[in-house]
Amino acid sequence: MSDWADWIGREQRAADRLDPALAARWYATFDHGAPASTAMPQGIHFCLCTPEAPTARLGPDGHPLREDDPASFLPPIPLPRRMWASSDIEFRAPMTIGATIERTSRVVSITPKSGSRGEMVFVEIDHETSADGKLAVRERQSAVYLEALAPDAPLSPPAPSPEVFDPQAWDLHRQLVPDTRLLFRYSALTFNTHRIHYDAPYALEQERYRGLVVHGPLTASLLLQLAAERFGENRLAQFGFRGVSPAIAGEALHLVLRGAGDDIELAAFAGDGRQVTKASARLA
Numbered sequence: 001m002s003d004w005a006d007w008i009g010r011e012q013r014a015a016d017r018l019d020p021a022l023a024a025r026w027y028a029t030f031d032h033g034a035p036a037s038t039a040m041p042q043g044i045h046f047c048l049c050t051p052e053a054p055t056a057r058l059g060p061d062g063h064p065l066r067e068d069d070p071a072s073f074l075p076p077i078p079l080p081r082r083m084w085a086s087s088d089i090e091f092r093a094p095m096t097i098g099a100t101i102e103r104t105s106r107v108v109s110i111t112p113k114s115g116s117r118g119e120m121v122f123v124e125i126d127h128e129t130s131a132d133g134k135l136a137v138r139e140r141q142s143a144v145y146l147e148a149l150a151p152d153a154p155l156s157p158p159a160p161s162p163e164v165f166d167p168q169a170w171d172l173h174r175q176l177v178p179d180t181r182l183l184f185r186y187s188a189l190t191f192n193t194h195r196i197h198y199d200a201p202y203a204l205e206q207e208r209y210r211g212l213v214v215h216g217p218l219t220a221s222l223l224l225q226l227a228a229e230r231f232g233e234n235r236l237a238q239f240g241f242r243g244v245s246p247a248i249a250g251e252a253l254h255l256v257l258r259g260a261g262d263d264i265e266l267a268a269f270a271g272d273g274r275q276v277t278k279a280s281a282r283l284a
């Protein structure tokens with residue numbers, strides 16, 4: 001596979017506004033009570049500066065086409081199955097409703113690896129998002145591209161391992177079932193056409209998931225809300241998460257947190273005991 005050196009350092013700029021209508025849709029999506037201030041909860045940045053590719057320029061998975069030309073921000077990695085692998089986020093300032101948003105994104109590394117699922121390519125992207133001219137969020141995101149699977153490949157995630165999740169080991173535990181309505185709304189908030197989140201036949205037949213896949217930033221947003229429940233809104237200075245196994249729509253999702261100060265651990269577990277997300281945070 002190519003070393004993709006031409007793509008390192010490529011930049012993309014985007015602009016947006018933290019519109020009151022977007023804020024209202026975000027609160028409705030998460031069944032969040034009436035906001036106490038105009039500062040939006042942490043995680044709103046995932047819903048800003050969303051992809052603008054015309055429908056005719058979407059690839060078979062619903063993401064913008066990745067092409068081998070100088071205008072293409074992301075490299076045309078020939079592995080077709082994309083996932084959000086991880087993010088490390090620094091919160092510098094809250095984002096308030098009405099703010100003018102600007103984002104600069106830059107490709108920092110492209111690394112082929114092999115894992116338990118065969119060949120993979122990780123693409124790291126740095127995003128800097130400012131609100132009214134002030135740096136608000138810095139994020140290093142890692143997307144991973146995975147090999148195509150045979151039509152009869154086993155469905156993933158596989159049959160559950162023995163129960164490993166113990167709610168007693170955590171300071172705070174909430175449970176929900178992210179269903180197709182929540183996934184649809186989150187796809188709409190993020191203008192994300194990725195078919196693994198809403199097109200069940202595609203998710204099953206083409207990507208061999210046993211159901212629709214919960215968005216990584218949706219689970220991250222739910223964990224950020226758990227942290228806000230514990231410590232108050234906009235209290236985190238740092239938050240990192242890593243997807244370790246896909247969470248599936250319609251199945252229970254346990255959100256947990258323990259620790260305080262510089263040492264906050266968060267996680268999401270599936271109803272079958274599998275850990276789906278590892279996360280950590282630090283208070284400002």
Ligand SMILES: CC(C)(COP(=O)(O)OP(=O)(O)OC[C@H]1O[C@@H](n2cnc3c(N)ncnc32)[C@H](O)[C@@H]1OP(=O)(O)O)[C@@H](O)C(=O)NCCC(=O)NCCSC(=O)C[C@](C)(O)C(=O)O
Nearest residue numbers: 083084085086115116117194214215216242243244245246
């Ligand atoms: C990521 C998968 C494929 C790795 O697969 P694996 O478990 O087979 O990997 P591994 O064998 O554990 O590790 C192999 C190498 O990969 C690295 N690695 C392993 N995991 C990560 C990670 N997360 N972040 C960064 N690096 C990772 C790991 O450190 C190791 O590196 P090394 O060889 O140098 O030691 C697997 O763990 C998995 O399926 N995780 C779940 C991902 C997920 O559910 N994401 C959210 C849903 S997809 C989504 O939201 C989509 C969206 C929003 O539409 C959108 O396109 O942006």
